[in-house]
Amino acid sequence: MTRDSVPTPALLVDLDAFESNVRAMAGWVTVRGKGWRPHGKTHKCPAIAQRLVDAGASGACTAKLGEAEVFAAHGLRGLLVTTAVVGADKAARAAALAAMAPDTIVVADDLGQVAVLDRAAGEAGVRLRVAVDLYFGRTGVPPGEPACAVARAIDTAPHLAFAGLQAYDATASHTRGAEARRARTTTTMAAAVDTRRRLDADGIACPMVSAGSTGSYRYDADLDGLTELQPGSFIFMDSDYLSIGGDDGGDAYTDFQPALSVVTTVVSVHGDEAIVDGGYKAFATDRPFAPAPIGRPDLAYAWAGDEHGRIDMRRADRRLAVGDRLEFRAPHCDPTVNLYDAIHALRGDTVDAVWAVAARGKSQ
Numbered sequence: 001m002t003r004d005s006v007p008t009p010a011l012l013v014d015l016d017a018f019e020s021n022v023r024a025m026a027g028w029v030t031v032r033g034k035g036w037r038p039h040g041k042t043h044k045c046p047a048i049a050q051r052l053v054d055a056g057a058s059g060a061c062t063a064k065l066g067e068a069e070v071f072a073a074h075g076l077r078g079l080l081v082t083t084a085v086v087g088a089d090k091a092a093r094a095a096a097l098a099a100m101a102p103d104t105i106v107v108a109d110d111l112g113q114v115a116v117l118d119r120a121a122g123e124a125g126v127r128l129r130v131a132v133d134l135y136f137g138r139t140g141v142p143p144g145e146p147a148c149a150v151a152r153a154i155d156t157a158p159h160l161a162f163a164g165l166q167a168y169d170a171t172a173s174h175t176r177g178a179e180a181r182r183a184r185t186t187t188t189m190a191a192a193v194d195t196r197r198r199l200d201a202d203g204i205a206c207p208m209v210s211a212g213s214t215g216s217y218r219y220d221a222d223l224d225g226l227t228e229l230q231p232g233s234f235i236f237m238d239s240d241y242l243s244i245g246g247d248d249g250g251d252a253y254t255d256f257q258p259a260l261s262v263v264t265t266v267v268s269v270h271g272d273e274a275i276v277d278g279g280y281k282a283f284a285t286d287r288p289f290a291p292a293p294i295g296r297p298d299l300a301y302a303w304a305g306d307e308h309g310r311i312d313m314r315r316a317d318r319r320l321a322v323g324d325r326l327e328f329r330a331p332h333c334d335p336t337v338n339l340y341d342a343i344h345a346l347r348g349d350t351v352d353a354v355w356a357v358a359a360r361g362k363s364q
Contacts, residue, residue: 001344001351004325008265009278011336011343012327015352017259018235018345022055024256025217025234030056032221037061037080037210039232042334044359045343046074048235053078059103061210061230065093066362072101074358079104080210082166082230084133086113090364091120098126105163105208107133109141114153114160121159129163130154131208134195136169136188143167143191148198155204164208167192168230173213177245185216186223193225214256215244236260238333240287261294261327262336264309266320274311274320281306283328284335291328301328 006012029036038052041063049060049071059078062068068079085094085106094106094117108114108130121128132150133140141147147165155162172185192209199206212220212229214237220229233241237258244253264278280303283291291309293299298317304310311326313319320326330336337343338360345353 001354003263003346003349003351006263006344006351008263008325009276009282010263011340012261012263013236013343013345013355014257014259014261015345015347017257021235021237021256021259022052025231026055026057028217029221029229034221034226035228037078037228037230038235039063039082039230040067040071040359042232042236043337043343044070044357044362045337045355046071046076046358047353047355048343049076050074052235058228061232062359064363065090065097065106066364067359068104069093069097070359070362072097072104077101077103080131080166080230081106082133082168084108084110084113084139085117086110088116088120091116092124095120095124095126095128098128099124102126103129105129105131107131107166108154109133109135109139109150111150111153114150114157118157118159127159127161129161131163131166131210134165134167134192136167136191137171140166143195144198147195148202148204151199151204151206152202162204162206164206164210164227165192165195167209167211167226168213169211169216170213173215174240174244175215176243178247178249181216181244182219185219189220189223189226193223196225214241215253218247218255233333236333236337238336239289239292239329239331242329258329260330260333260337262291262330263325263327266311266322266324266326267308269320269322272312272314272316274313274324275304276309276311276326277307278328279303279305279308281339282309282336283330284332284339286335287331289331291331294327294329296326299326
């Protein structure tokens with residue numbers, strides 16, 4: 001199969017760019033003595049997660065328990081479920097997952113849920129590893145004493161093992177401007193490191209402080225007290241991340257190469273307008289900008305419904321015809337990937353592999 005024979009719309013990954021991104025992240029964190037556990041919510045693909053482990057990652061983060069179950073079933077270990085597992089049913093699933101993959105870590109930010117997790121682990125006859133999720137604007141418990149109280153409850157629960165702290169700051173990851181991003185993550189991560197010191201003073205070992213993102217990895221990797229980073233989008237990149245500003249002070253974020261694209265086909269042409277077969281079901285629509293035609297700044301995309309996109313050719317250097325193919329940079333890679341069953345990995349114009357998005361839709 002070649003690039004031009006892949007049925008559209010479809011997800012494509014440039015393997016050369018993908019592998020360059022992996023080498024860049026692995027090299028940056030490793031030379032600074034940090035571990036890395038890349039986030040699987042970006043790709044939801046066991047084949048990609050395994051490639052990252054082969055490159056030195058300690059495992060994979062997953063946003064939800066369902067993703068972790070899929071990854072574990074494909075033989076992946078070192079899983080960290082980054083959203084709190086809430087409710088007796090999900091606690092039972094977490095315990096069952098721990099029976100299959102004992103090094104799995106889940107997070108909690110609530111004393112009542114710690115008790116639920118402990119009860120489920122006891123009923124399953126496992127020791128469940130639990131980290132405290134710190135609050136930096138979304139989920140979690142505030143750093144300092146509130147977090148320490150949850151950690152003490154985990155540490156004293158008979159069927160739980162305290163695994164450390166999750167200190168992901170979602171706001172820092174997309175803060176625009178390198179200096180503002182550095183200031184944000186340095187401030188919030190200082191609170192995470194201080195919480196770790198408090199736990200050490202209480203005699204509670206804190207083996208993990210997991211933090212960092214594609215946007216903040218440069219600064220987080222240099223911070224004492226953090227043990228690992230959990231970036232995700234760096235493997236693919238998208239229009240949103242590419243616009244957060246670079247460390248050189250420029251508007252473009254160039255640390256990683258764009259590797260992911262969506263290929264479409266022109267299915268109709270009327271005057272200065274062409275219609276492609278990629279609409280709301282081909283691209284995530286949660287960002288305020290449209291998909292960007294790759295290599296064609298003379299064209300502009302607009303939404304035209306579930307299945308279609310509208311291409312403005314009024315400024316086109318070269319007009320499109322029915323049957324032409326057009327590739328786009330996705331506004332937001334994570335939810336775009338979740339729309340597809342497979343990713344076509346290309347070396348040049350040859351399809352080298354087709355990777356199943358096996359955890360697609362696993363949001364429970």
